[in-house]
Amino acid sequence: MPTQLPNVWLAGLLCLSTNALAANCGAPPSGERKAERVAAVTASRLDAGLYEGPVWIEDALHFSDFSFAQGFPSRVRTLAASGKVGTSIEDSGSNGLAVDAAGRLVIASHKDKAILRQERDGKRVVLAASFKGQVFNSPNDIAIARDGTIYFTDPDWQKAAAPGGQPVTGIYRVGVDGVVTLVDGARPNPNGIALSPGGEVLYVNASDGLLVAYPIAGGVPQAGRTLVRGLDGPDGMTVDCHGNLYVTEHGAKRLRVFSPQGRELATIRVDANVTNAAFGGKDGKTLYITGAGALWQLPLDVSGMPF
Numbered sequence: 001m002p003t004q005l006p007n008v009w010l011a012g013l014l015c016l017s018t019n020a021l022a023a024n025c026g027a028p029p030s031g032e033r034k035a036e037r038v039a040a041v042t043a044s045r046l047d048a049g050l051y052e053g054p055v056w057i058e059d060a061l062h063f064s065d066f067s068f069a070q071g072f073p074s075r076v077r078t079l080a081a082s083g084k085v086g087t088s089i090e091d092s093g094s095n096g097l098a099v100d101a102a103g104r105l106v107i108a109s110h111k112d113k114a115i116l117r118q119e120r121d122g123k124r125v126v127l128a129a130s131f132k133g134q135v136f137n138s139p140n141d142i143a144i145a146r147d148g149t150i151y152f153t154d155p156d157w158q159k160a161a162a163p164g165g166q167p168v169t170g171i172y173r174v175g176v177d178g179v180v181t182l183v184d185g186a187r188p189n190p191n192g193i194a195l196s197p198g199g200e201v202l203y204v205n206a207s208d209g210l211l212v213a214y215p216i217a218g219g220v221p222q223a224g225r226t227l228v229r230g231l232d233g234p235d236g237m238t239v240d241c242h243g244n245l246y247v248t249e250h251g252a253k254r255l256r257v258f259s260p261q262g263r264e265l266a267t268i269r270v271d272a273n274v275t276n277a278a279f280g281g282k283d284g285k286t287l288y289i290t291g292a293g294a295l296w297q298l299p300l301d302v303s304g305m306p307f
Contacts, residue, residue, distance in 0.1 A: 026285065027301045027302060028240055028300075029298075030265055031267075032267050034269050034270070034298075035268055035289055036296060037271070038295045040083055041077075041079060041295040042085075043293055044077065044087070045073075048068055048292075049067035050275050050290070050293070051063050051077075051291060052064040052066065052094075053094060053095055053096040053098075053141070053142075054277065054280075054295075055278055056279065056284075057099050057103060059080060061078065061278070061280050061288050062077070062097055063077055063078075063097070063288075063295065064096070064097060065077050066094070066095065066110075066158075071162075074092050074093050074094050074111065076094060081281070089118070092109070092111075094107045094108065095108045096153075098142040099144075101148065104118060104120065106118075106144065106150065108139035108142050108152055110161040112129075112162070113129075113136045114127075114136065115128040115139055127150060127178070128152075128172070128174045130180075131170075134167075135162075136172075137166050138155060138156060138157055138165075139154050140153045140155050140191055141236050141276070142193065143193045143202065144195075145195060147176060149173065150174040151193055151195070151221075153191055153193050154171070154172060155191055155206075168185035169188060169206075170184065170185040171184045171185075183202070184214070187204065190205070190206040191204075191205055192204065192205045192234060192247060192276070194237050194238055201215055201216060202214040202216055202221050203239075205234035205237065205247060207233075209230055210229055211226070211234065211258070212224040212225065228264075231247065233249050233252060234248070235275045236275055236276025236290075238278050238305050239305050241304055242260075244259055244302075246277050248274040248277055248289065249274070253291075255274060255289060268287070272292045272293065272294045273291050274292075275291050278306055279303060283303065284303040284304065285299060285300050286298070286299050
């Protein structure tokens with residue numbers, strides 16, 4: 001794994017710090033668009049399943065590939081910038097993936113019911129294993145703040161992967177001190193999670209069809225306000241350098257782009273159910289979309305977050 005994030009991502013994280021930077025990060029998509037399948041990425045197992053958690057690290061896209069068989073077996077696969085497809089981690093137990101400021105892979109593991117960090121020597125460090133003495137349901141998606149604070153969603157989609165769980169489907173915060181707190185335990189199966197580029201707002205969607213914005217004050221998320229209603233099976237999401245949100249809608253086979261104020265900007269369609277999205281490529285301007293046994297890509301003019 002690389003020792004640090006490429007400069008394009010550091011620029012993306014900071015792009016809202018001034019209006020000038022935001023103006024220079026490219027134009028977001030508008031209207032109707034269609035993403036194309038990456039033909040080189042084909043099924044790696046016989047059982048039906050999903051690709052999830054795309055994250056671009058240095059020169060490759062990493063994504064989870066899990067099936068619906070007992071225990072939801074999962075591996076992390078890679079698509080290199082060269083087009084070569086491989087497997088980087090067998091038996092990863094993973095769903096959502098992210099990358100920290102040191103370039104290390106952070107894993108939402110339904111197998112371990114925990115948030116883990118993959119060290120460059122292959123060892124794993126547990127970052128969050130329980131809340132109030134109980135393991136999580138099935139950690140799903142991850143957002144990481146500049147200071148290393150981690151936010152993640154914990155629906156019950158893969159709860160059966162291992163014993164135990166929480167009495168609620170929650171949104172959690174893991175402080176840099178390792179303390180885990182519950183941000184919101186009232187949302188049904190929270191799923192996609194993302195931070196605004198400046199880190200001042202946490203966004204979470206859930207099976208209630210709502211995209212909710214939680215303003216962050218003093219490093220702590222405050223009461224949320226609904227930004228978008230009526231999402232059709234919302235799943236993972238990412239943000240571009242303007243702070244626009246790219247929200248996948250699972251069964252609708254589409255991704256919709258919303259402004260930070262909740263105004264719809266574009267619809268990007270695919271040909272199967274979708275799960276998540278991330279920006280990548282050498283210039284950080286290719287949108288990658290994962291789904292039901294498929295990976296899609298769409299070159300854009302705008303750059304965005306690598307997970």
